[in-house]
Amino acid sequence: MSLLAAQLTLPTNVSSTFSTYEPLFSASYDVLNSRVGVVALCLLAVFLSAWLLVPKSHYASFDNLPGPKPAHILWGNSLEVIKGVIGGKPTEWFEKYGKNVRYTAFGTTQALLTSDLTTINYILKNGYDFAKPPIPARVFKNMLGAGLITAEGMVHRRQRKVLNPAFGTAQVRNLMPEFWNKAYLLSDLWGGLIASGGDPVAAGLAATDGAGATPPNAVDKLAQGTDGLKIETLGWLNRFALDVLGLAGMNVEINSLRDVHNELSTAYKSISGQDSQITPWIMMEMIFPILRWIPSKRQKIMRASMDAAKANSARLLREKKAAIAKEAESGLVDPERERDVLSLLVRANMSPDVPADQRLSDAEVLAQVGTFLAAGHETTSTTLAFLLERLAQNPDVQEKLHAELAAVPDDRPTYDQISALPYLENCIREVLRLDPPAIVISRVSVDDTTLPVGTPMPGRDGSLVDSIQLRKGSQIFMAISHVNTSAELWGEDAHEFRPERHDAGPTDKVPGVYGNILSFYGGVRNCIGYRFAVMEMKTAMFVLLRHYRFETLPSQPKISRRWLFVQRPAVEGEENLGPQMPLMVRQRHD
Numbered sequence: 208m209s210l211l212a213a214q215l216t217l218p219t220n221v222s223s224t225f226s227t228y229e230p231l232f233s234a235s236y237d238v239l240n241s242r243v244g245v246v247a248l249c250l251l252a253v254f255l256s257a258w259l260l261v262p263k264s265h266y267a268s269f270d271n272l273p274g275p276k277p278a279h280i281l282w283g284n285s286l287e288v289i290k291g292v293i294g295g296k297p298t299e300w301f302e303k304y305g306k307n308v309r310y311t312a313f314g315t316t317q318a319l320l321t322s323d324l325t326t327i328n329y330i331l332k333n334g335y336d337f338a339k340p341p342i343p344a345r346v347f348k349n350m351l352g353a354g355l356i357t358a359e360g361m362v363h364r365r366q367r368k369v370l371n372p373a374f375g376t377a378q379v380r381n382l383m384p385e386f387w388n389k390a391y392l393l394s395d396l397w398g399g400l401i402a403s404g405g406d407p408v409a410a411g412l413a414a415t416d417g418a419g420a421t422p423p424n425a426v427d428k429l430a431q432g433t434d435g436l437k438i439e440t441l442g443w444l445n446r447f448a449l450d451v452l453g454l455a456g457m458n459v460e461i462n463s464l465r466d467v468h469n470e471l472s473t474a475y476k477s478i479s480g481q482d483s484q485i486t487p488w489i490m491m492e493m494i495f496p497i498l499r500w501i502p503s504k505r506q507k508i509m510r511a512s513m514d515a516a517k518a519n520s521a522r523l524l525r526e527k528k529a530a531i532a533k534e535a536e537s538g539l540v541d542p543e544r545e546r547d548v549l550s551l552l553v554r555a556n557m558s559p560d561v562p563a564d565q566r567l568s569d570a571e572v573l574a575q576v577g578t579f580l581a582a583g584h585e586t587t588s589t590t591l592a593f594l595l596e597r598l599a600q601n602p603d604v605q606e607k608l609h610a611e612l613a614a615v616p617d618d619r620p621t622y623d624q625i626s627a628l629p630y631l632e633n634c635i636r637e638v639l640r641l642d643p644p645a646i647v648i649s650r651v652s653v654d655d656t657t658l659p660v661g662t663p664m665p666g667r668d669g670s671l672v673d674s675i676q677l678r679k680g681s682q683i684f685m686a687i688s689h690v691n692t693s694a695e696l697w698g699e700d701a702h703e704f705r706p707e708r709h710d711a712g713p714t715d716k717v718p719g720v721y722g723n724i725l726s727f728y729g730g731v732r733n734c735i736g737y738r739f740a741v742m743e744m745k746t747a748m749f750v751l752l753r754h755y756r757f758e759t760l761p762s763q764p765k766i767s768r769r770w771l772f773v774q775r776p777a778v779e780g781e782e783n784l785g786p787q788m789p790l791m792v793r794q795r796h797d
């Protein structure tokens with residue numbers, strides 16, 4: 208029996224992990240329809256008003272921090288913070304008040320917005336003293352189960368210790384064949400579409416969906432040239448990243464690239480399409496989950512899509528379990544089959560280095576599957592889509608990158624060869640600097656704490672604020688994209704796409720785990736999948752840039768950035784179609 212089979216005693220119905228909250232919600236729905244429910248609602252309203260209107264006490268140094276007046280009686284400055292981290296109100300505030308700003312988060316709740324590297328460095332270095340805020344943590348737990356993203360304190364430390372080995376350099380090196388296979392499949396499919404003028408049947412796409420239908424939003428014959436086609440690249444990149452995670456993450460073939468109506472990818476597309484931008488209502492729903500039970504078309508679609516995503520994650524696990532059982536029966540352990548992240552995780556969990564009381568339970572192992580799929584799929588695909596957009600807008604950069612990639616003699620260079628391509632590395636860093644999937648990261652202080660300040664600023668009473676005392680539970684927003692685009696660190700052209708800037712780097716050390724930027728965060732809670740993501744993006748760019756030239760469309764659609772947990776592109780005027788990155792993709796003949 209293989210190590211995996213011995214360890215992985217997965218229950219057959221794992222969807223229960225995800226549906227913990229369902230009975231709670233149905234119960235709340237019944238209560239709402241009774242007299243008791245009306246009384247309970249009135250009490251809740253009184254409680255909420257008290258919670259919203261009674262100001263909480265803070266230390267003087269925090270009260271003394273300057274900042275804007277609340278823009279709204281209920282959600283204060285929250286929407287301005289979340290929507291406008293790049294170039295919006297927060298930029299104005301940082302210029303006016305300094306790098307640490309006090310603003311109104313909700314009702315009378317005061318929060319800290321920071322772009323101060325010393326303050327952020329302290330929070331990163333003392334990772335376990337700052338937890339994820341309970342509201343997004345609850346949303347994630349409900350969606351993904353109790354995996355690494357939602358774990359805190361000792362539970363996080365224990366999970367991370369077991370998971371770390373599965374994401375090391377040596378392990379990512381072994382996943383190269385999976386990255387190459389999917390990158391070449393994507394390239395071939397685009398080649399087929401372009402050659403056939405956007406005909407999915409001729410491109411070999413209809414085989415698995417049976418219907419021969421045009422992939423939704425995938426191609427547009429109107430913008431078709433002789434050797435090029437308008438392609439909605441983000442949808443394809445989403446499915447590419449999902450298929451990579453299936454294979455490299457679990458050794459399971461999701462096949463969403465070929466099967467454009469694949470249930471799992473459709474479910475994720477639908478979730479991000481419904482909730483791609485933070486709105487006051489979505490904020491209220493996060494704070495008061497009971498509101499999600501007010502019937503609406505959006506909620507109906509969200510619930511159906513979430514159920515489909517959970518059922519599919521569960522199915523993937525069942526398939527994995529069956530494969531391991533089959534292997535155990537035959538007595539043949541194939542190390543090739545066990546190089547995916549989930550197999551390595553299971554193996555690491557059994558290592559003698561991990562004491563029995565530190566091991567992950569089956570439920571914890573299972574929760575990582577939804578976590579990897581959600582954390583590793585849209586983050587990578589949106590970054591790739593933004594990079595294609597940046598290259599289309601900057602043809603000189605695209606040609607320089609193409610020249611570097613075209614000079615590599617091998618079609619599938621090794622991990623070391625691809626890591627040694629300097630301009631590719633610069634381009635990846637530059638897009639992550641300008642278009643990070645997480646534009647803000649928020650935390651709450653676990654205890655009363657004192658934060659150091661790098662740049663002291665005059666407080667409301669005129670005295671200099673050189674440290675900030677916070678009470679337990681205070682909310683902190685770290686303006687990731689603001690630090691990434693700071694003129695002080697990167698020069699006056701910090702908002703421009705100029706990959707060469709990474710040759711010199713920033714003027715000061717940035718505490719992020721990768722590339723002198725904060726896009727993969729840092730400290731004990733840095734992105735565990737950053738090596739995986741960087742190599743996956745590099746292989747995709749290597750293949751796509753060698754075969755295609757990317758151009759902006761003649762119709763010049765305006766692509767805006769929207770944010771809800773992940774930053775996504777949307778076409779202005781077509782927001783109802785969900786996140787999109789339409790580009791002209793031309794076959795290269797050089």
Ligand code: HEM
Pocket residue numbers: 355356367456578579582583584586587590643644645648649725726727728731732733734735736737739740
């Ligand atoms: C461009 C791609 C990616 C970006 C920019 C990114 C960014 C991030 C960031 C900023 C965090 C910290 C979030 C927080 O603590 O609030 C994070 C955490 C995490 N990421 Fe990624 N990520 C990417 C790809 C991936 C991939 C491919 C995987 C898995 C295969 C992954 C798995 C995770 C996990 C499990 C965590 C939680 C780590 C912990 O709390 O210890 N990510 N990521």
